[in-house]
Amino acid sequence: MWPVPGGYGETLVASHGLRVFADVWRAGQPVRWPDGSVVSLPITGGSITVDRTQSARRSINITVPPFLRSGTYTQVPALPSLPSDVLGHYGQELRVRHALVAADGTLLVVPVGRFRIDSGAGSDLGLTEVTIAGVSREAYVVDDIFTAPRTFSNPSGIAIIRQLILETLPDAEVAVLTRRDRRVTPTTWDDRWTAISELAASLSVQVYADPTGRFVITDLPTLATKPVWRFQPQAGGSLLEAARTSSRTGVYNRVAVQGSTPDGATVATTGVDWDKDPTSPTFYGDPDTGAYGKVTKVVSMPSLTTLADCQAAASTQLALSTGGAESLDLATIPHAGLEALDVVEIVTDPGRVFATARRHMVDNFTLPLVPGGQFSVATRDVGAVTDS
Structure with missing residues (x-):
């Protein structure tokens, strides 16, 4: 989780407002209007998606008015037509910050992404809003x-x-x-x-x-990684809904990592780890005894040369493969500091915290950039909370 300002959690679950700042940069400098002011977009809709499975982890899709005010009495079309236009895709970037507005007017600001602008779409006649899409900086690499x-x-x-x-x-x-x-x-x-x-x-x-x-x-997180946030409903909580999905697709509870094959050997050096937690929904073992079964994933990593390295890799790969048997799609008050692969706790009954608290890993989420937008979070159950 990204470090958030002091009092952020308390403000999040209390009455608060929202402000989003989206400044345009190019060549490492903020783009400015003729009067010297920084180009900051008036966002009318859109969101940021954070997804651990994507090479560029963060992506943005926003809408802005068809014309942008460039001075006291001037405006320019938002839809780019020249490489030098404010929202062109020739090196222009968006730097976005998400701010809670506390009851006393204090802004609690959290950065939520630096995005390369990839595309713009809208009416050439200025009759519709303009949609801007971009991705985080991994895309350059x-x-x-x-x-x-x-x-x-x-x-x-x-x-x-x-x-x-x-x-x-x-x-x-x-x-x-x-x-x-x-x-x-x-x-x-x-x-x-x-x-x-x-x-x-x-x-x-x-x-x-x-x-x-x-x-x-x-x-990478493991099954023992400590949680960074607790989602729970009712007073003092931020959880609004939790839709559960059950599936065995893509679930593995044992991982074998094969490294290099030493000279003279006939098999590769292999490290193995499995889900040993009896409280886990994917506990490895005989299903007739209440376990999930035995589902193995084999991963080849030829650059690994020792058993210890293969074993460590197997443990971390296991954390990314278990828990899919029970997944939750959460609707919750937006928390801008969340990151993909964060471990969180989810409590569905505040009156029975110990009985209902489960530990989940965040797969992806969508952060709204306008008030009232839905903050959806997809997670995987990785085990019971034993220290609540």
Whole structure:
């Protein structure tokens, strides 16, 4: 979860207002109108989607009026027609902040994304609102594919990930928030983002652009990760609805990670982990004894060379594969600090917290950018809360 201002949680569940700031930037500087003021968009609708399964984790889709006020008595069409237009897709970016307005007027501001503008659509006659769509900064790295396969080796896998990002965006900030690292023996990849993703998975880390546009390399959550927020209904809570879906599709409760095959060996070095928590809905074991069954996923990570590395990777991959048997789609008061893969607690009956509290992992959510918009959160149940 992104750090939020003091008092944010209390304001969220109390009466509050909403303000959203969407400033336009280009070449590392805010775009300004002729009078020197920063171009800040009057958003009439739209949302930000955060999805752990997408290479560019954050995406934005907003609507703005057909004309933007550029001065006291002047305006310009919002729909871009030239590369230099304010909302063109030639390097222009949106930097968006989401602010709760407390009862005393205090603004509690949270950054929610730095987006490359990818498209604009609307009436050339100015008869309709203009729709602007964009994606977070991972997209620049995804687009910068290799022209030929490349081989990398380094005492530090993190160093390779950082190099691959900075080759595309030399001025990007890359925050390394993990101590996990290892030597990478010569390994060949055909694609830049594939190399980053596979290295990250083998190190049990995640790589993404945070709400300020900074690239972050940090640990993947595990089944033991502590929750960052509690959703609950009624007074003092933010949960409005929880629609439950049950499915076995895509659920694995045992993961085997196969690393390299040592010289002279006939099989790859393999680490295995499984869901051992009897309170988990995907507890590994004989279904005749009340367990979920035995569903195994095998993942190949040739850059891993030791059993310890394979075992660690299996544990983190397991956390991303279990829990799908029970998923919740939440309708809740928008919390702008939430991040994909955050672990949260969900309580469906405040009168029976211990009995109904479950631990979930956030798969995706949609953050509204106008008052009254629905904040939907999709999660996966990863086990009972045992320390409430």
